[in-house]
Amino acid sequence: MKKLNFLILIMLAFVACNDDNSVENIQEVAEVKPAPKVKKYGFVLDDFEVVEDTIRPGDSFGNLLGEEGVGLAKVYEISEKVKDTFNPARIVAGKKYMILKAKDSAFTPQYFIYEDNKIDYTVVGIGDEVTAYKKKRPVSIKKREVSGVITSSLSEAMQDQGLSNMLVYELSNIYQWSIDFFRLQKGDQFKMVYNEKYIDDTIFAGVESVEAAVFKHSDKPYYAFEYETDSITGKASYYDEEAKALQSFFLKAPLDYSRISSRYSKRRYHPVQKRWKAHLGTDYAAARGTPIVSTADGVVIASSYTSGNGNYVKVRHNNKYTTQYLHMSKRNVRNGQAVKQGDVIGFVGSTGLATGPHVCYRFWVNGRQVDPYRQNLPTAKHIEDAQKEEYYAFIEPLRKELDEIPYKHI
Missing domain, CATH: 3.10.450.350 (Nuclear Transport Factor 2; Chain: A,)
Known part of the structure; x- marks a missing residue:
């Protein structure tokens, strides 16, 4: 009997050890988290078949949709219904687009998304319900x-x-x-x-x-x-720090940061006519097609072409000041049109007597052609005395922040 009890005790101990081992050998199974859903333009892309590309020269709205199985009748219907929000005829090469298709057996196109720029985009519903709306990316x-x-x-x-x-x-x-x-x-x-x-x-x-x-x-x-x-x-x-306006009645130049290739001069060797003559303007060399802007508010009194000036525009700013812009590849304004400072009036070219793309900028004061860089031109309105205290309080922390930035040295 004692032997039987002893054997039973040994068996119980063995089972207990096995139970302990079974507990120790249980391995924790890591929780598998689903991959985060990809969202773009307000859509969960995983819910669609996605076609993403860039518009190429020669592409049209109809061709892009046609490649995805949208018929001509449907393209026409979409174009007519959304034209007040999105003009399909004006899609531009180089812009990104996306087509979202349903995950059905036919992969039916549902949305066409067009990037107007990096921030603004247009969504066109091209499924059963045709809609269009504009949105901004965050x-x-x-x-x-x-x-x-x-x-x-x-x-x-x-x-x-x-x-x-x-x-x-x-x-x-x-x-x-x-x-x-x-x-x-x-x-x-x-x-x-x-x-x-x-x-x-x-x-x-x-x-x-x-x-x-x-x-x-x-x-x-x-x-x-x-x-x-x-x-x-x-x-x-x-x-500035004294509440004086930095802006002037006139812009310094008729185009964005560029370079002066020839200044106003009473005697200059003309590169085309091969003779010495006065050059009563300032030449700004720039790439062909660079926008040319009006240097001040005014009215266009000439938008025309001559063999010497090429395409040119002349603007009267008031009874005292007039400016002229020569050798344009293309004019962007018409006679009698009112323009504001900075408005694009044409584009750099080399029409007329010109050896390369540039704009010749001419300046008149009281009917006499002068060098604009030697004129004491009027400035914009300074901050009124009543506003100065508020202005000084506003700029104080900004000036302190600026002054604490160390200058770089050569």
Whole structure:
């Protein structure tokens, strides 16, 4: 009996050990989480068959849909119903598009999405219900600070910092009335506080605004602060540390940052006519097709062509000032049309007596042709005395922030 009890005890111990081992050998199974759903343009892409591409030269709305099985009658119906929101005839080569198709047996196209630009897009319903609406991708703003020094050009200084060329335009646009960017000196320095736009928090989408800047040119600092004085329009302008407007009645040049290839002169050797004669204008060399803008508000008094001037536009700004723009590849305004400062009036070309693409900018004061760079031109309106205290309080932290950014040196 004792032997039997002993055997039973041994068996129970063996079973218990096996039970313990079985518990210890149980392995935890990791929870498998589903992959995050991909969303774009407000759609969960996993719910569709996706066709994503870029519009090529020669592509048409009808052809793109036709390749996905949409018939001509349906294309016509869509075009007619959505034309007030989306014009299918004006899709542009280089723009991105997406077609979302149902996951049915026929992969029926449901939506056509067209990127107007990096931020704005249009959704066209091309299924049973034809609709169209415009939307914006989510944009975030990030504040940046930058400091740079000129070694040869503003563009190179920006590139050395790994910065967008958009900042070249922004900075030259702010200071175009106070600094001649064609005569920058080695060692000139600049600092900026600005905001960048990002799509989905990661994709750079350009410069939103420049809050403040200082450009030290020939050892003189030129401050600029963005400030809104017109609450009705919400339009902001730039003013210096003394509340004086940086903007002038006239733009410094009729096109964005470029280079002067020939200045106003009473005696210049003409490259086409091969003789010495007066050159009563300023030539700005630029790529063919570069937009040419009116340097001030006014009325177009000539939009025409001559063998010497080529395509040209002449603008009367008031009883005192008139400007003219020569050698355009194409004119963009007509006689009698009112234009605002910065409006595109034509495009750079080499029509008439010209050896290469440029615009010849001519300037008249009281009917006499003069050099615009030697004129004491009127400025825009400064901040009123009643607003100055508020303005000074507004710029104080911005100036402190600017001054605390160290200058870069060569």
